Ligand code: AMP
């Protein structure tokens with residue numbers, strides 16, 4: 673009989689509670705997103721948002737799944753990486769639910785969860801292009817761990833898009849707003865910063881703002897940002913695919929909701945003759961389902977829960993996770 677896992681996400685602006693069965697059937701994916709009134713994410717305010725919304729999200733998820741706490745076999749939560757106050761709020765909610773209903777509790781790595789949701793889409797051993805607000809990484813499994821093949825050397829791509837959009841007076845979140853106006857026609861020359869397998873986005877966003885100030889249209893600047901930043905991301909992913917010899921690409925993170933990014937990744941995959949898996953938008957963004965699913969992957973490989981598994985770790989890196997379930 674299949675088991676049921678509940679997952680709690682709270683690493684940054686999203687509070688999420690997801691429920692999935694051990695055979696991969698999604699029963700609920702409840703989310704609430706904190707949107708700052710001005711400026712970037714304030715960790716304490718985001719944490720307050722999560723503590724206000726999580727009880728309702730638990731209730732809504734259980735109702736949608738038509739389940740009661742006693743039906744749940746595992747409570748999984750995002751242990752890190754993320755903003756300290758947000759992580760602690762999610763972990764506290766997870767602990768309260770697990771301990772009061774006597775259910776095992778397991779903290780998992782948020783970035784690895786983005787990759788594992790690609791397994792649910794049918795990938796077996798993919799390279800993940802993970803583009804979100806705070807994180808920008810190219811990840812793949814090699815020799816017992818998920819290795820970071822390439823990453824940003826400064827800001828995350830999503831935070832870069834948000835910062836540019838904020839400075840252009842467009843509000844938050846910037847990524848989707850820029851996508852709407854990214855029509856060109858001009859392809860402007862912006863810094864294309866790929867250093868080996870790593871990328872940087874900070875100079876690109878500053879240069880883009882200068883182009884805007886110099887009188888180029890927002891349509892052209894937004895278009896040029898997308899073309900440049902996404903080409904950089906696809907180039908590094910392609911290099912990781914070539915180095916590892918892997919034949920599957922998975923997209924993850926909020927920026928992977930972008931249609932142009934999806935198109936570029938598909939073209940690259942097609943030209944290499946490999947498969948490209950693009951999870952539904954609700955599974956690309958931060959969500960509780962992927963947290964639950966990773967928890968189940970670990971438990972089904974007889975992961976032994978230890979004391980370390982109910983803490984949080986702001987700097988819990990992808991390659992710190994000992995992978996026993998592959
Ligand atoms: P995450 O941190 O994974 O939840 O993703 C949030 C980030 O994704 C924010 O920086 C958003 O601006 C960005 N984002 C969301 N939708 C899009 C889109 N359609 N195009 C580009 N960026 C997006």
Ligand code: MG
Nearest residue numbers: 804925957958
């Ligand atoms: Mg994420």
